[in-house]
Amino acid sequence: MSTLIATFVEQFGHTPDGLWSAPGRVNLIGEHTDYNDGLALPIALPQRTVAACSRRVDDVLRVHSVAAGETVSVDLDEVGPGRPVGWASYVAGVLWAMRADGLPVGGLDVVLDSDVPLGAGLSSSAALECSVAAAAADLYGLGLLADDEGRARLAAAADRAENEIALAPTGGMDQLASLLCRPGHALLLDFHSGQRAHVPFDLAGHGLALLVIDTRARHALVDGQYAQRRTSCEQAAAALGVGSLRASDLAAVECLKDATLRRRARHVITEIQRVLDTVSALEAEDFERVGELFLASHASLRDDYEVSCQELDLAVETACASGALGARMTGGGFGGSAIALVPADRVEAVSAAVRQAFAVAGLAAPHPFAAVASSGAARS
Numbered sequence: 001m002s003t004l005i006a007t008f009v010e011q012f013g014h015t016p017d018g019l020w021s022a023p024g025r026v027n028l029i030g031e032h033t034d035y036n037d038g039l040a041l042p043i044a045l046p047q048r049t050v051a052a053c054s055r056r057v058d059d060v061l062r063v064h065s066v067a068a069g070e071t072v073s074v075d076l077d078e079v080g081p082g083r084p085v086g087w088a089s090y091v092a093g094v095l096w097a098m099r100a101d102g103l104p105v106g107g108l109d110v111v112l113d114s115d116v117p118l119g120a121g122l123s124s125s126a127a128l129e130c131s132v133a134a135a136a137a138d139l140y141g142l143g144l145l146a147d148d149e150g151r152a153r154l155a156a157a158a159d160r161a162e163n164e165i166a167l168a169p170t171g172g173m174d175q176l177a178s179l180l181c182r183p184g185h186a187l188l189l190d191f192h193s194g195q196r197a198h199v200p201f202d203l204a205g206h207g208l209a210l211l212v213i214d215t216r217a218r219h220a221l222v223d224g225q226y227a228q229r230r231t232s233c234e235q236a237a238a239a240l241g242v243g244s245l246r247a248s249d250l251a252a253v254e255c256l257k258d259a260t261l262r263r264r265a266r267h268v269i270t271e272i273q274r275v276l277d278t279v280s281a282l283e284a285e286d287f288e289r290v291g292e293l294f295l296a297s298h299a300s301l302r303d304d305y306e307v308s309c310q311e312l313d314l315a316v317e318t319a320c321a322s323g324a325l326g327a328r329m330t331g332g333g334f335g336g337s338a339i340a341l342v343p344a345d346r347v348e349a350v351s352a353a354v355r356q357a358f359a360v361a362g363l364a365a366p367h368p369f370a371a372v373a374s375s376g377a378a379r380s
């Protein structure tokens with residue numbers, strides 16, 4: 001942390017007004033459902049992006065990222081789709097979106113550091129956006145961190161930043177998770193009603209742990225495939241005569257003529273039900289059932305939605321073969337991370353088994369780590 005302040009002084013010649021941080025997230029279940037008015041159930045990770053920030057008297061953003069090794073300066077009036085280019089668009093986009101929402105926000109000096117793995121499907125992008133959104137909210141006296149309503153308004157700005165300025169299509173789950181999650185809880189998100197609930201998620205109390213496995217696989221064409229899946233869902237909804245797949249049901253979906261659309265829609269409908277079933281199983285403290293639902297989710301994402309890959313399948317299969325109660329790919333797919341629900345005393349054994357399976361398959365070494373449900377964005 002002191003290194004971050006030293007870097008800030010080095011960059012800008014004065015000390016920051018404060019430090020704000022926001023977590024990456026991992027979704028327990030409910031994948032590719034956010035843009036279908038469905039349900040998701042993320043937790044915040046212990047890994048966070050920290051933003052050292054100070055308020056400026058003008059409308060200029062100066063931002064330095066330790067990871068990028070670069071400083072970018074931009075006038076907020078110049079921010080627009082794809083401007084500035086690259087990583088700074090996520091940061092500038094947040095201030096742009098807050099201003100577009102009528103919030104009285106001006107310039108900032110920002111230095112960013114992060115221990116969220118970048119591009120691993122653990123939402124370093126939302127952690128980046130939300131750390132800056134939290135800083136801007138505090139430094140401009142907006143009071144939006146005080147409750148979930150205010151935090152959701154910041155999440156909406158961060159979501160717009162990523163979609164409209166960074167031009168990376170995203171469904172809104174990541175930013176809500178990074179801002180609203182609480183320690184020891186998963187966040188149940190309903191993208192139709194906008195309702196949210198904090199669901200107790202205390203694995204340690206039950207002798208269990210959540211193992212996150214960053215497969216280190218980053219396959220190309222991810223963005224194109226994501227856009228294609230979204231389009232398929234829109235086409236399926238149109239063929240079913242509903243506004244979104246949330247409003248349909250399995251019987252109707254099974255009658256779709258187009259086999260691809262049928263499979264895509266089947267994943268969405270069954271996945272939404274699995275989120276509800278997971279919440280019930282958590283309430284009943286039935287973790288065997290949670291494990292089964294993870295596996296069913298993975299099979300659906302692999303076979304019906306077709307967004308898995310060799311590395312994700314291997315991580316899931318190996319985790320289950322070495323003692324996990326269940327496992328699934330998490331995030332958009334085509335690489336990124338998997339999660340496994342494991343007995344606490346099997347964390348090392350499952351991690352070792354996954355590492356070995358990847359070595360045997362000739363794949364790059366994966367990065368498994370145990371994660372507890374952590375807190376949302378806050379001033380540090």
Ligand code: ADP
Nearest residue numbers: 065067087114118119120121122123124125128
């Ligand atoms: P994920 O959110 O799963 O990590 P994304 O592709 O959505 O993957 O976001 C990764 C991108 O976000 C990076 O390529 C970079 O542009 C930006 N980013 C995230 N964290 C940082 C950071 N600390 N510094 C600079 N850019 C970052």
Ligand code: MG
Nearest residue numbers: 123124125126
């Ligand atoms: Mg992201």
